[in-house]
Amino acid sequence: MGKRAQQKRAAKHAKQAKQRKAAASxxxxxxxxxxxxxxxxxxxxxxxxxxxxxxxxxFADSYATVDDAIVAAEKAGGVLSCFSFDESGEYEQTxxxxxxxxxxxxxxxxxxGLRELVKTSWLxxxxxxxxxxxxxxxxAAYVPESLRHPGLEAVQRPSTTSxxxxxxxxxxxxxxxxxWEDVRLVEQEMGLFDLVPLADGPDxxxxxxxxxxxxxxxxxxxxxxxxxxxxxxxxxxxHPHWPGVLVSVENEFGPVCGHFRPGGESPQRVxxxxxxxxxRPVGKLTGKEQKVRCQHCDVHVTEQHPDWPxxxxxxxGSGSPNCAxxxxxADDATEYDLVDCVYPxxxxxxxxxxxxAITAAKKVGYFLQPRLRSWAQ
Ligand SMILES: [Zn+2]
Ligand SMILES: [Zn+2]
Numbered sequence: 055m056g057k058r059a060q061q062k063r064a065a066k067h068a069k070q071a072k073q074r075k076a077a078a079s080x081x082x083x084x085x086x087x088x089x090x091x092x093x094x095x096x097x098x099x100x101x102x103x104x105x106x107x108x109x110x111x112x113f114a115d116s117y118a119t120v121d122d123a124i125v126a127a128e129k130a131g132g133v134l135s136c137f138s139f140d141e142s143g144e145y146e147q148t149x150x151x152x153x154x155x156x157x158x159x160x161x162x163x164x165x166x167g168l169r170e171l172v173k174t175s176w177l178x179x180x181x182x183x184x185x186x187x188x189x190x191x192x193x194a195a196y197v198p199e200s201l202r203h204p205g206l207e208a209v210q211r212p213s214t215t216s217x218x219x220x221x222x223x224x225x226x227x228x229x230x231x232x233x234w235e236d237v238r239l240v241e242q243e244m245g246l247f248d249l250v251p252l253a254d255g256p257d258x259x260x261x262x263x264x265x266x267x268x269x270x271x272x273x274x275x276x277x278x279x280x281x282x283x284x285x286x287x288x289x290x291x292x293h294p295h296w297p298g299v300l301v302s303v304e305n306e307f308g309p310v311c312g313h314f315r316p317g318g319e320s321p322q323r324v325x326x327x328x329x330x331x332x333x334r335p336v337g338k339l340t341g342k343e344q345k346v347r348c349q350h351c352d353v354h355v356t357e358q359h360p361d362w363p364x365x366x367x368x369x370x371g372s373g374s375p376n377c378a379x380x381x382x383x384a385d386d387a388t389e390y391d392l393v394d395c396v397y398p399x400x401x402x403x404x405x406x407x408x409x410x411a412i413t414a415a416k417k418v419g420y421f422l423q424p425r426l427r428s429w430a431q
Contacts, residue, residue: 096338102278112138112147114234117415121232122154123149135211137387141264143253144210144390148223158237159225159300160370161211163248163390164193166263166304171272171279172220173303173393174290178278185277186218192275194222196268197252215391222249227409241280264288273413282326285312289326295395295410300326308396309365309375323372324361337361345369348399350382355399366399366406 066132113136117123127134127149135148146161165174178229179185193208206224213219224246231237241247264286284288287302295301301308310323311375337360345354348366356369367375377399384392398408 060068086189091343094276112136112145113149119230119232120234120237125230127151127156137385137390138392139386143250144221145299146219146328146387148211148225150225154227156228157225158228158231159223159242160241160246161209161221161223162249162253163219163221166254168268170302170304171264171268173217174288175272175279176218177290177292177393178280178302182218186220188276189218189220189272191409192272192277193222195271195275197222197249197357201245201252205247206245208250213391214385214388217391219391221244253418277334282311282328283322283330287312287326289328291395293395295398295408296365297407300328301395302326304394305397307376309362309398311406321373325375339369339373343369344403346401348377349402350397350400353391353399355401357401357404364407366401366404366408368399 055242068149077154113134115138117126117137123134128151132151133148135146137144138148139145143163144163146163148159148161150157152160163169172193176185176189177189178183185430189236190208190210196205203224206222209221209223211219211223224244226240226244228237231240233341252312262291264281266281269279269281269288271289278290279290281287282300285302289302291298291300293299293301293303293308296309299309304311309325311326324336339356339359343354343356343358345351348355355366355370357364357366359367359369359373361367361373362375365375368372375398398406398412400406400409400412
């Protein structure tokens, strides 16, 4: 497993544990404004984090000086971008020539729960072009007034996949800057970096549950922004792997709700629900269901599990609908742009809406193909 995958996996586990705790204790009280629910630096850790939260690497890894990068940008037709990430966030640096000369832009992209909310809202949309504009407006409104700065805007930047890349960006002229240290000094003054804690979700940091206010804000901008009533993850039923099935993205569980319930000898896996009233006792297989083998992992699967109507699930054990978890293997930018999700079982010689959807989705590049069997269990 790559370093990035390890980081993501560790962050996910920490997040899920905290999410379950947060969901259990979340108050139904609403705030007067969304801004009131967003974080302000209150501890020394927060303050240190803000001071140091500028992207490392990026252009400086590839070009010795700013002028070298500009030469490369000229060769590239006037725009040169570099995607990078570190523990503080996901960034893109861009050198772009406009009428007044070269500008250096930094974009900050949402990650974790906020990224999931952006991507599930976009997947849910009937009109995805319109959804991009709605997402930009929602992301602009997401920034509390106290952190808004002139020149700071919610942007869409070119994506490596068909999934849009949306974040916040700010730029400065690079005239007079030669060394990357000069750029760093200017970066530290950028209001953009005040948004770093926001990019993880309204509670900041790696461990949180996305607040209901964030969903409400996205809905107020015309987006679907649906949350699971049990685990509070952003969900969509239009993921190309899982047509008609509620799934979360950037999550190795996909259609399996993070809220596991005990039942029988092994933990039963239940799906996400949009309404707590839909919650019901875990169903059981009788053992007499029709079974076929999965063409990828070879386990016996059935389409008749009472908890997973229309979904091929393992006919024994914990009845998992998940065949395999997506592996790492793309560059950082592509991995950011993909809609991560686990793979469904695909039956040998039987109809599978998922198989047809996967075939279609492969053509538009929603996801990586490598599957790591060891992650599936
Ligand atoms: Zn759930
Ligand atoms: Zn399988």
